[in-house]
Amino acid sequence: MSKTVLTYGTFDLFHIGHLNILRRLKEKGDRLVVGVSTDEFNAIKGKKPVVPFDQRIEIVRAIRYVDEAIPEENWEQKRLDIQKYKASVFGIGEDWKGKFDDLDDQVEVVYLPRTSGISTTEMKRVLSEFDERHVESLKSTLDTLSQIVKELS
Secondary structure, three states, X not given: OOOEEEEEEOOOOOOHHHHHHHHHHHOOOOEEEEEEEOHHHHHHOOOOOOOOHHHHHHHHHOOOOOOEEEEEOOOOHHHHXXXXXXXXXXXXXXXXXXXXXXXXHOOEEEXXXXXXXXXXXXXXXXXXXXXXXXXXXXXXXXXXXXXXXXHHO
């Protein structure tokens, strides 16, 4: 009898941490089904992905550990998907620890450790800071050029 593992995520700015969790989840069963949060559901969660949903789900579908990728549209979907895909394991990153314990009446719930040194949130923070510094640098350069033009006039 095959063992299906079910997980969910946004998978924005796909990185090695995402790959590691998908690999470790695949090792827990024969089949891995991955729910990718839609842009609309992310808005409800207060998240704004950089990469649009249609691209994120295609990236996830292309990962060799993933047998099927499906849209995640709401919180209630997990219980329905556990039944629909006959999942025996629900796995997710440990940053969600305790949040899905109520699913243990249907499946084994597993929280996996994050890959240290990498996270989408941190990547967005660094990129945001870079953008701010870049903008400030450009403004400074423009101010200097403007001053030179005034002096030459």
